[in-house]
Amino acid sequence: MATTHREYIWEIPVRITHWINAISIVVLSVTGFYIGSPFWDSPNSDSVLPMALMRFIHFVAAYAFTASVLFRIYWMFVGNKYARWNQFIPLSTERIVNFIQCALFYGFMRKEIPHSPGHTAIAGVSYSIIFLIFLYEIASGFALLYVANGGGAIYNIGGGWLLRIMDLGTIRMLHHVFMWVIWIFVIIHVYISWHNDIIERNGLMSSIFSGYKFFGKHH
Amino acid sequence: MSEESIYESLLRKGVSRRDFLKFCSTSAMILGLSSSTVPKIAEALEKKERPSVVWLHFSECTGDSESVLRASKPSIAQVILDIVSLEYHETIMAPSGHAAEKSLKDIITKKKGKYIAVYEGAVPTADGGVYCFIGGHKAIDICKEVGSGAMANIAVGNCACFGGIPAANPNPTKCVGIKDILGGTVVNLAGCPMNAENFTAVVVHFVTFGTLPALDKHGRPLFAYGKCIHNNCERRPHFDQGQFVRQWGDMGHRLGWCLYEMGCKGPMAYQNCPTIRWNEGTSWPVQAGHPCIACASPNNWDDAYPFYKRMEGVPGVGWQANADKVGLGIAAATAAAVAAHGIIRAATRGKGPSDKEEGH
Amino acid sequence: MAKLVVDPVTRIEGHMRVEAKVEGGKIVDAWVSGTMWRGIETILKGRDPRDAWLFVSRVCGV
Numbered sequence: 001m002a003t004t005h006r007e008y009i010w011e012i013p014v015r016i017t018h019w020i021n022a023i024s025i026v027v028l029s030v031t032g033f034y035i036g037s038p039f040w041d042s043p044n045s046d047s048v049l050p051m052a053l054m055r056f057i058h059f060v061a062a063y064a065f066t067a068s069v070l071f072r073i074y075w076m077f078v079g080n081k082y083a084r085w086n087q088f089i090p091l092s093t094e095r096i097v098n099f100i101q102c103a104l105f106y107g108f109m110r111k112e113i114p115h116s117p118g119h120t121a122i123a124g125v126s127y128s129i130i131f132l133i134f135l136y137e138i139a140s141g142f143a144l145l146y147v148a149n150g151g152g153a154i155y156n157i158g159g160g161w162l163l164r165i166m167d168l169g170t171i172r173m174l175h176h177v178f179m180w181v182i183w184i185f186v187i188i189h190v191y192i193s194w195h196n197d198i199i200e201r202n203g204l205m206s207s208i209f210s211g212y213k214f215f216g217k218h219h
Numbered sequence: 220m221s222e223e224s225i226y227e228s229l230l231r232k233g234v235s236r237r238d239f240l241k242f243c244s245t246s247a248m249i250l251g252l253s254s255s256t257v258p259k260i261a262e263a264l265e266k267k268e269r270p271s272v273v274w275l276h277f278s279e280c281t282g283d284s285e286s287v288l289r290a291s292k293p294s295i296a297q298v299i300l301d302i303v304s305l306e307y308h309e310t311i312m313a314p315s316g317h318a319a320e321k322s323l324k325d326i327i328t329k330k331k332g333k334y335i336a337v338y339e340g341a342v343p344t345a346d347g348g349v350y351c352f353i354g355g356h357k358a359i360d361i362c363k364e365v366g367s368g369a370m371a372n373i374a375v376g377n378c379a380c381f382g383g384i385p386a387a388n389p390n391p392t393k394c395v396g397i398k399d400i401l402g403g404t405v406v407n408l409a410g411c412p413m414n415a416e417n418f419t420a421v422v423v424h425f426v427t428f429g430t431l432p433a434l435d436k437h438g439r440p441l442f443a444y445g446k447c448i449h450n451n452c453e454r455r456p457h458f459d460q461g462q463f464v465r466q467w468g469d470m471g472h473r474l475g476w477c478l479y480e481m482g483c484k485g486p487m488a489y490q491n492c493p494t495i496r497w498n499e500g501t502s503w504p505v506q507a508g509h510p511c512i513a514c515a516s517p518n519n520w521d522d523a524y525p526f527y528k529r530m531e532g533v534p535g536v537g538w539q540a541n542a543d544k545v546g547l548g549i550a551a552a553t554a555a556a557v558a559a560h561g562i563i564r565a566a567t568r569g570k571g572p573s574d575k576e577e578g579h
Numbered sequence: 580m581a582k583l584v585v586d587p588v589t590r591i592e593g594h595m596r597v598e599a600k601v602e603g604g605k606i607v608d609a610w611v612s613g614t615m616w617r618g619i620e621t622i623l624k625g626r627d628p629r630d631a632w633l634f635v636s637r638v639c640g641v
Contacts, residue, residue: 036529037543038463038480050461108563147487150447168487169522173530173542180546184553191557195564278617281592282640309589316585343617352614353594354586384619384637391618412640512633520634525627 006203006212009082009118015208017072021134024065025186028137029179031058036176062141066158069134082118088128095121106192113199117213123192130185133178140175143168225302225426226265232301239264249420249495250432251442263427269304270426271334273326275365276309277358278351278385278394279340282412283376284310289415289498303422306334309353320354327368335425336369338362338397341378341385345393359400366401371425373406374398375418377514380407380438387520398438406431407438409490411514416495417443437517439489448511449485451493454478472508482527483510490515586614592641 010018031054034040040050076085090096097114099121104110106122114120119127142158147168149155162171197204207213223231229239243260247253274284288311305311306326307319314322326334342358343350351358366372374397377383385394398405408418421440424432432440449455457463457477464471464481477483488511492503505511513523530542583606586596594615600608623634 033543038461040461041463048461049459052459106560108567148447148449150445150450150489167518167522168516169524169530172487176530176542177546180542180550183546184550187550187553187557191561195561199564199568276594278615280637280640282637285640309587309594310592312589315587315589319587319589350616351594352586352596358615384622384634385617387622387634389621391621392616394617411637520622524630526630526633527627
């Protein structure tokens, strides 16, 4: 008799936005890195326009990323309990306890990982921080486009206000620096997901494709 | 002194009618006005008196005066001195000492509300403003006194507009631009130095229409500072094509490739350098093979800095590091830490919680 | 004994003040001061050496 059951954790919008984010982050990083430091000396041909192409792809991916991030933020208020905003900002005692227990577990000071069918509290907080960084990347990107195009209503709304708070050199530098922060997050995120999948044996890695996690009879 | 009209004074200096009309057309072009305004400009310069101009120097290097004075042939730059009546200019005026001070005093009292005040150089404000004294008066006091009675205030050069180089970190004399002292409308002809042709155009506009041209949010005239240099640069096709100079003197440099990788700040600079260029259309920094340093932007000495690098450095890490080196270093450290964690976890893992559930 | 002050000295770059003590039609003592300071040396400290010339050329625009 099977004593495991599966539970639907990650809704379709959560998974779709996750993968749009993941793919666009890779595309944005590669093209963005080229835009900041062109690493490829183009062949001597008038029909190959690498910088123009990289910028075009970067902007298309940026718009996809923007839509995905904004939609996910909206979904934090209308999605199921595992997608809600309170999973990312630990306000209840239960979440704060979960946060501490997770930290102790990752620090080899606790034997068992605390049970959290959705995100652990640490994961939630890390995603909040990374979403703030995503929003900065979006705003600074629009600010840079605003300067490059000498105006534009969408760019102004998206990031024109940032130019009044910070100088342009700093905006550009942080836009670049935060790419590295996102990659550090990606390294930790992929590792922890892999690590937790092995520890919890609940199909965690598959869940971001299927939406389902599997739990034993105690749940 | 300035009873004869601008046209009459030009004729007296030997400028032909043909050159005069060419000048009117060029002014219209620089101002971004249609050719139908040329007769209006010509008429204004024919009929109107030369406006009195008082040119003050504060914490400056005189580069903007030199920009105006540099003329290898009778040209727009030289004509400036003929279309205005320059009543006070410390670099070229004959009187000095008390006579010079009297000259200034006379103009600002007798022609109160009827002179144009041009300012070159920033105003130091640290320690009560003692870092610039002229004739025993502080620059800040002179600025306020002359500025209050002028019919138009024009700041020339980055120093007068935004504080410029003396205001660069750490700004030891707490220099500020003229607009920060006077408030109100101040035309900021930014640049280091400013382009004399833009200055002439502003004066022509004022004489013709009686108003100052439209200004952007930094007070710079839109006709000269409205377009991004990167979008009008003649090397832009090389940028789009990925052809970059990598080292001074390399093949790309000799072929005139894009200076993006050498730190060109064209993407954040706004001025008409690529179109009207310098020294009467001779050249401009990028054409000559040197990256743009965004000399007309506020705080460019800190913002567009380092000039030979794409991006400013990460604070606290010194000028040799940059975001990529720091980022790569931290990412590598993270990967190593994560690998170590994984190894420790694999080595110390006992039976996991779900192993106890082996009920099936 | 008279004191002579010439400030501003014109037809130069920058700001200069000359004070002189005149006795019997002759100048017996004189002081010359530059009456403006920007601190470009201070501003240069800590910057990339390759950028130095761009700052230093702005010491004088002539």
